Amino acid sequence: MNDRSSSLPVIRKMVPSDLDRIVEIDIKVLGKPRPEYWEAKLDLLGKRSQISPLVAQLDGLVVGFIIGGASRWEYGVPENIGWIDTIGVDPDYQRKGVAKILFTHMAHDLKKTGIDTITTFVKRRDPVLLKFFNRLGFQKGDMVNLELDI
Numbered sequence: 001m002n003d004r005s006s007s008l009p010v011i012r013k014m015v016p017s018d019l020d021r022i023v024e025i026d027i028k029v030l031g032k033p034r035p036e037y038w039e040a041k042l043d044l045l046g047k048r049s050q051i052s053p054l055v056a057q058l059d060g061l062v063v064g065f066i067i068g069g070a071s072r073w074e075y076g077v078p079e080n081i082g083w084i085d086t087i088g089v090d091p092d093y094q095r096k097g098v099a100k101i102l103f104t105h106m107a108h109d110l111k112k113t114g115i116d117t118i119t120t121f122v123k124r125r126d127p128v129l130l131k132f133f134n135r136l137g138f139q140k141g142d143m144v145n146l147e148l149d150i
């Protein structure tokens, strides 16, 4: 892929210097700053995860990111299952296929580690994320999340 193209993003591994831009995008999509959260998360991912988080870059600017993981039997989840932890695209660059390309690369990386099923959590009332994942072919899985207010 060509970084100078205005339509096709370059997908590459996330590096520590992407932090500021990730925080910026996160604020734009979620509306609240949480730099410490991201700093800790990227630090942990760098040390522990065998699946690299990815960013999408358009004309040199990071416009989106995806973080995924592969199970090692955590929470009783078998090791053929991977997940999408977080995905975000700068609203100024949405609806251009950026998230879809990020997901395609992440799915490819997960598959290489032996993953054959990908799972993710989406809020019932988040129509955009639901539509996005449905469009990729995701369907309701077997797991149900349980909650208790304490």
Ligand SMILES: CC(C)(COP(=O)(O)OP(=O)(O)OC[C@H]1O[C@@H](n2cnc3c(N)ncnc32)[C@H](O)[C@@H]1OP(=O)(O)O)[C@@H](O)C(=O)NCCC(=O)NCCS
Binding pocket: 029, 085, 086, 087, 088, 089, 090, 093, 094, 095, 096, 097, 098, 099, 100, 101, 128, 129, 131, 132, 133, 135
């Ligand atoms: C969901 C999100 C990642 C999609 O990013 P994107 O780059 O705009 O998505 P794509 O352009 O790759 O869209 C692929 C398909 O998903 C669906 N889709 C994406 N955004 C949509 C929207 N706003 N409304 C309806 N469908 C949508 C469409 O079917 C789209 O295909 P089309 O454009 O050919 O119709 C982006 O909207 C986002 O970052 N939202 C906030 C995410 C968030 O809350 N993350 C934190 C928790 S994980």
